[in-house]
Each structure stands twice: as structure tokens, then as C-alpha cells.
Amino acid sequence: MNNYRIALLPGDGIGTEVLEAAWPVLQTVARQHDFTLEGTWLPWSCDYYHSHGKMMPADGVEQLKGFDAIYLGAVGLPDRVPDHISLRELLLAIRQGLDLSVNARPHRLLAGVPGPLRSSAPFDILCIRENTEGEYSGAGGRVHRGGDLEVAVETAIFTRAGVERVLRYGFEQARQRSGRLASVTKSNAQRHSMVFWDEMTDRVAADYPDVDVTRYHVDAIAARMITAPETLDVVVASNLFGDILTDIGAAIQGGLGFAASANINPTGGVPGMFEPVHGSAPDIMGKGLANPLATLWAGALMLEHLGESAAAADLMDAIEEVTVTGAGTPDMGGTLSTGELARQIQAILGR
Ligand code: GGG
Numbered sequence: 383m384n385n386y387r388i389a390l391l392p393g394d395g396i397g398t399e400v401l402e403a404a405w406p407v408l409q410t411v412a413r414q415h416d417f418t419l420e421g422t423w424l425p426w427s428c429d430y431y432h433s434h435g436k437m438m439p440a441d442g443v444e445q446l447k448g449f450d451a452i453y454l455g456a457v458g459l460p461d462r463v464p465d466h467i468s469l470r471e472l473l474l475a476i477r478q479g480l481d482l483s484v485n486a487r488p489h490r491l492l493a494g495v496p497g498p499l500r501s502s503a504p505f506d507i508l509c510i511r512e513n514t515e516g517e518y519s520g521a522g523g524r525v526h527r528g529g530d531l532e533v534a535v536e537t538a539i540f541t542r543a544g545v546e547r548v549l550r551y552g553f554e555q556a557r558q559r560s561g562r563l564a565s566v567t568k569s570n571a572q573r574h575s576m577v578f579w580d581e582m583t584d585r586v587a588a589d590y591p592d593v594d595v596t597r598y599h600v601d602a603i604a605a606r607m608i609t610a611p612e613t614l615d616v617v618v619a620s621n622l623f624g625d626i627l628t629d630i631g632a633a634i635q636g637g638l639g640f641a642a643s644a645n646i647n648p649t650g651g652v653p654g655m656f657e658p659v660h661g662s663a664p665d666i667m668g669k670g671l672a673n674p675l676a677t678l679w680a681g682a683l684m685l686e687h688l689g690e691s692a693a694a695a696d697l698m699d700a701i702e703e704v705t706v707t708g709a710g711t712p713d714m715g716g717t718l719s720t721g722e723l724a725r726q727i728q729a730i731l732g733r
Pocket residue numbers: 454455456457458469473625657658659660661662
């Protein structure tokens with residue numbers, strides 16, 4: 383029987399609530415499919431920062447290498463730790479430390495979820511966001527702090543290896559899906575990095591003559607995701623552009639409560655990290671209002687990545703067996719709490 387060691391990082395705010403709700407559901411589906419999930423809860427968070435002066439131990443990334451996957455809730459409590467510290471020292475540090483170069487985010491409507499768009503045309507978009515460099519490289523600095531001559535510089539770094547590997551992953555996905563790929567830049571305005579991205583797209587496309595490539599500027603594809611999402615399939619974008627586009631993706635699939643995310647290193651050898659796209663939502667924390675579906679969907683992505691495809695499919699089916707009834711948390715127009723919604727799904731899986 384396969385046993386998978388999972389690092390559980392609830393993090394902050396509703397991260398704890400959604401992960402605590404989702405974890406028993408994953409254990410149930412594992413039991414039904416004859417494998418086990420052995421969870422280790424790691425308290426790395428803004429609270430941890432207050433008692434230790436850092437978001438995770440100095441050897442945190444090394445510790446994570448001992449697991450098969452990382453299941454994360456949310457990071458950040460701006461009243462306690464500035465967001466640029468909590469995000470960079472935990473979420474971005476793990477992505478960069480494990481070289482999780484691909485952030486894959488599926489956007490489609492779950493059964494029964496109306497979504498906000500006027501058109502009822504079904505859409506199924508896989509956004510692939512470059513995850514370790516680009517605009518979030520962390521390079522830059524500030525001088526003359528607080529003075530009239532103050533300068534802030536943030537340098538976006540695009541490496542040939544970094545751009546090529548995320549594009550290549552996108553082309554592989556496109557090949558397995560509809561054979562269509564959208565490459566996103568702003569190369570009319572950003573004449574160095576984004577022209578380079580276009581050139582790399584052409585270079586990689588030469589190895590995938592069966593994939594139909596369309597180039598979009600980020601503003602144009604942002605509008606298209608709202609007006610005609612059914613025309614898009616695999617979308618590959620830089621770290622910042624992907625971050626923004628996947629919030630639009632979340633919005634058109636009904637909200638951030640539905641959006642799941644897989645951070646992976648396509649070369650393997652390190653654990654992937656699976657998380658809801660949403661943050662810690664301090665305004666609703668502790669109230670049982672958080673939607674656990676994004677975290678459960680992220681759990682399905684984790685099971686798929688671990689090679690447990692049948693369990694992942696069963697989990698998604700159970701989620702949709704509930705959503706199709708209209709039952710849900712308040713953000714879905716329902717009355718269920720975080721735990722109640724997760725337990726309904728668990729009950730279906732345990733049948
Ligand atoms: N669920 C993880 C989380 O807390 N996300 C909040 C966030 O700000 N993420 C930024 C990012 O994905 O780069």
C-alpha cells in the first residue's frame with residue numbers, strides 16, 4: 383500500500399480553517415483507494431514569525447524536501463506582519479527554494495455553479511504561471527529612503543532556462559488538451575523581457591508543430607477571459623501577469639473560493655505544493671464562512687500529481703455532486719459552514 387508523507391502548512395487566517403476541513407476528506411478518499419496520507423502539521427505562519435522572528439525555520443525548505451507533497455492553506459496577516467515579509471519569507475521562499483517553476487491553475491465552472499458571466503458557453507482554461515522569477519524575482523532596492531530623492535527599483539528577471547521550461551510545460555499540456563496555447567506578454571511596451579518571451583515562444587513552438595499558438599497582450603487576454611473565455615485553453619504567462627490573470631480566472635469561475643493551484647517542479651525530485659489561490663481573508667477568519675472547495679480542488683491536484691488519478695477524479699466528482707444541488711457556503715449563496723460543506727463531500731466519498 384502506498385503511503386504519502388504530506389507537509390500540512392495551514393498558515394494564517396482562513397488557511398487553517400480550509401485545511402483542517404479538507405484534510406479529513408482527503409484521508410477518506412485515500413482509504414477508499416487503498417493508499418494512506420501521513421500528515422505532518424507545520425505551524426509556519428505570522429504567529430510563528432512573532433515567536434521566532436522568521437516565517438519558517440532556516441532549514442525549512444530542506445525539511446520540506448523530506449515530504450512527497452506540501453498542502454498549504456494561506457499566508458499573511460497584515461496587521462501582524464507586513465505582507466511583503468510574510469509572502470516572500472514563506473510562500474515565495476518555498477516556491478523559489480524548491481524551484482517550483484510552474485504554477486498551474488484550472489479555471490472552469492463546477493457543476494451547478496452559475497458564475498458571473500452572461501454567456502453560458504462552457505469554458506475550461508488552464509493558466510500556467512511562471513513561478514520563480516520574472517517580476518517576483520525580488521531583485522532591486524531603495525535609496526534615499528524617506529527623502530525627496532527617494533528611488534525604488536524592482537527588477538524583473540527573465541532567464542532563458544526559466545522562460546523555456548514554463549513554456550515547454552505549457553506546450554506539453556496543450557498537446558494533451560485541445561492543442562491550443564496562448565502566450566501572454568506586453569511586448570509592445572516592454573521591449574526587452576517580453577520581446578525575449580515572444581522569441582522563446584517561437585523557439586519552443588518549433589518543437590510542437592501540432593500546437594496552435596496565439597500571442598496575446600496581457601490587457602487583451604484579460605478582457606477576453608471575461609468576454610469569450612470559451613475561446614481559450616492553455617494560457618502561459620509570467621509571474622505577475624499570471625497572478626493577475628488567475629484572479630480573473632477565479633472571478634469567472636465563481637470567486638476565489640473555487641480557485642485551486644498546483645506549484646510544481648516539472649523535473650521532479652522535490653515535493654509539489656498545492657494551495658487554494660485565495661489568501662488568508664482576515665475579515666472572515668474564525669467565522670466558518672470560508673469556502674473549502676478551492677482547497678479540496680487543490681487536494682485533487684495533489685492526488686493527481688502523486689499518481690492517484692482515480693482518487694483525484696472521485697474527489698472532483700464528489701465535490702460536483704454537492705455543488706450541483708446548490709448547497710454551499712455563503713459566498714456560493716448557501717448556508718453551509720466551511721466544515722459542513724467539507725463533511726457533505728466526505729460523506730459522499732465514504733459511501
Ligand atoms: N493560498 C496561498 C496564499 O496565501 N495566497 C495569497 C497570495 O497573496 N498569493 C500570491 C501568489 O500566489 O503569488
